[in-house]
Amino acid sequence: MKINQLSKLTNVLSKTIRYYEDVGLLPKASRNSNGYREYSSIDVDNLIFIRRCRELQIPLEKIKILIQVQTDTTSSCSEVDLLIEQQLENVRKTINELSLLEKTLHTLAKSCSNDIVGECEILKNLKQ
Amino acid sequence: MKINQLSKLTNVLSKTIRYYEDVGLLPKASRNSNGYREYSSIDVDNLIFIRRCRELQIPLEKIKILIQVQTDTTSSCSEVDLLIEQQLENVRKTINELSLLEKTLHTLAKSCSNDIVGECEILKNLKQ
DNA sequence: ATAAACCTTACTGTTGGAGTAAGGTCAAGC
């Protein structure tokens, strides 16, 4: 199949598929006589895997590792466990940081009931 | 004062101060005879204001607006209110998205008790 | 005199693509 069909099957833009090939996340696609990229169902599976990882906000470099680990099916999956665990930790950390931010912003948003910029409590608070 | 002292007083890197000047967030600094940038206590205040906004993850373009609004101290501060409210909404939306992500990752992290990559439940889950 | 600390501009790299340009290919309809 051609790149546009792969795109539709996987819900990943053609542009993005080419980009993944560029950065080595996907192997170099084989080309047919006119130079168009030619894909198979294996590529569909690989790309869905990548898309699922991206949905979990796993960075491309870590997805590379996840792909490579699978080339040796007898190896330990502790690396996979660790990587997912780290990703979970990252997300939790970010949530905590944003929760603090939310509190601050909420307090700030409520602080001003004036109408004139010169008296604005929000701006005053931002200057401390 | 010179850029490094401004940097120390505001906790903003010299590099970043120059960058803010480049993108028009800070006015062009005056220069003394040797070409070094020269700052005053007004710059300290402005930069602290910017830093506080950045701590709230307000984008530079919106900080520009907040600065500009203050040039006319008699104007309404409804624009300020709105901007902070929008920022609060952004943060809340991101927190919600990350919370969903956290659940998925947590479930995923617990799913595998194997040791062999070929049997790894995490990887299987990522392939669906 | 020289070394350390500081200043300058300018260019590149980061992340994960999106946008655009400029062109080649292919199938359908007239």
Place this chain on the structure above:
DNA sequence: GCTTGACCTTACTCCAACAGTAAGGTTTAT
């Protein structure tokens, strides 16, 4: 046979908000 539109190609720039590095000038202290 010719055009039109959909699709494909590479290559380049752009986004946010800086950080890193190069290559050089200045000041201050020893």
